[in-house]
Amino acid sequence: MDHHIADALSRPALVRLDSRTLCLRFETMKVASALEAVRHLLERGAIAAGDTLVDSSSGIYAHALALACHRYGLHCHIVASTTVDKTLHTQLEILGATVEPMPPSASLKLDQSRRVARVREILRDHPRHHWMRQYHDDVHYRGYRPIADLIREHADCSRLSVVGGVGTGASTGALATFLRETSPSVELVGVQPFDSVTFGSEHVHDPEIIIAGIGSSIPFGNVDHTLYDTVHWFGFDAALSGSVALLREHAIFAGLSAGAAYLAARWEQRLDPDRHVVVLAPDTGHRYVDAAYSRHATAPAPEDLSPRQISALGDMDLPWSRMHWNRAEAPPNAVVSRAIPVAS
Template sequence: MHAHIAEAVKKPDLISLAPDLACLRFETMKVYSALGAVRHLLESGTVRPGDTLVDSSSGIYAQALALACHRYGMKCHIVGSTTVDRSTRVQLEILGATLEQVAPSRDLRLDQETRVRRVAEILAAHPSYHWMRQYHDDIHYHGYREVADELDAELPAGPLTLVGGVGSGASTGALATYLRAAGRDVSLVGVQPFGSVTFGSEHVADPDMIIAGIGSAIAFGNVRHELYDRVHWVNFDSAVSGAVALLRTSGIFAGLSAGAAHLAARWERLRDTSRTAVFIAADTGHRYVDSAYARHRQAADIDTLKPHEITSLDALRHPWSTTSWPPAGR
């Protein structure tokens, strides 16, 4: 029996899509990150029960931190993007977390900078608050050790290709780190949207990009670039096609980052048939129904899609590009 809903909801499902292809499907992945971080802060004495934890979020982390604070008797304040949907807003309110959303912006960089600037203002006014720094503090790696142990135990012996959205770097980076420490041969493949500075695609815009959680318009301190072996940049339309195909063929209803990771994992599986490919579905598809899934009739057949193999970031182009990391031409 679980002591708290957060302990139950964090558990992922490992689903076989083919003998050498699996999906690690979460209801909300960052609960692992938030629970592990808050627990570590309490055990180290950095914070105490009743303290207020603050951070910015585009949606998933907000719910995760609110649940972690509820679990450990903390207060929670979120500076949210406009992408925080009504369902999440209502849950945060009932859980006792406070949310303030920044002004709407079509510019991801402006949105992220505005949120971080607002957090700084809050900390200046309330010095006792603790900033979780989900984008910069590697304390968020801790929670994923348990997931890595479960993957190591459940997956067939042999080399793995792990594919997932990069975002803050904590999920993919931590899983690869712990699996490698356990002796696994792991090729780590990061998925990015165009326009993200993390792996140098800021010069290629994607106006329809709404998967902000896997990219960054500002530098993230948590991303350890040396951990990654390959990177895929996937645009909005291709991510929608990947997500629709995933639902149609497997019944897995997941977010756009999962659609992008699905495409990348299928491609990496073709590149190296000696490895088992596992891709991460970080959240469910509910908040993407109107913006993405409603377009399912226009989704491309993913068997017709393939990436541009590039050797220089100058060659990045829509709808999908990939390269070894770092690129040979860098």
């Protein structure tokens, strides 16, 4: 029995899609990382009951951190992106979080930069607040160890690929790190949107980009690029195709990043039919209904799509590109220019 809903939400449903494909389906994936990070910081004495934790979020992490703070008796302050909708905003306030929305912005980069700058202002004025640094602190890896153990129980890790959105690196990067402790051959396939500096797609503009949470217009300090074997970049139309297929074929209602990961996983299996894959579905599809799922009738069929195979970042293009990353270092624009302290 769980003593708080956050404990239950930190565990995914593990769903077998076919003989070689598993789906890790979360309601709110970042609860796993936020809950363990907060517990670890309390155990170390870095924070104490009654303290205020602050961070910036486009939605999923805000909910996760608010739940963790509720679980452990802490205050929560969220600098919220314009992508945080009324439903989530209301939940956060009832959970006791202070939500500070950013003004409408013309670009994702400006929105993210404003949010981080505002967090720094808050810390300047309230030095006892603790910045969770979801974009930079590797403490967020820790919560995925039990999930790696779950995968290990049910999958053949000797020929396994983990496929999912990169985001801050904490989910896919952590799973690969922990799985490789016993199975070094586990491959990691990262999913990115266009317009993201993380894996060098900032020069390709997708006019409909709403794939929240898996890319960034600013460098992230806790993405370890050397963990990734292959990277897929998706535009909106291709991601929607995968999301609709995941729902139609397997009744899994998930966000656009899950749809992109599903499409990437299908392609990787086509290239290597003996490969087993685990697809990450980090959230539900509810916040994408109006902007994405309502257009399901016009979504392209997955079998009509294939990635543009590239060997240089400058060659990528919409709607879908793929590249062997081969555990290479970060591209220049993805390197954090100033050292940011991380917690062990």
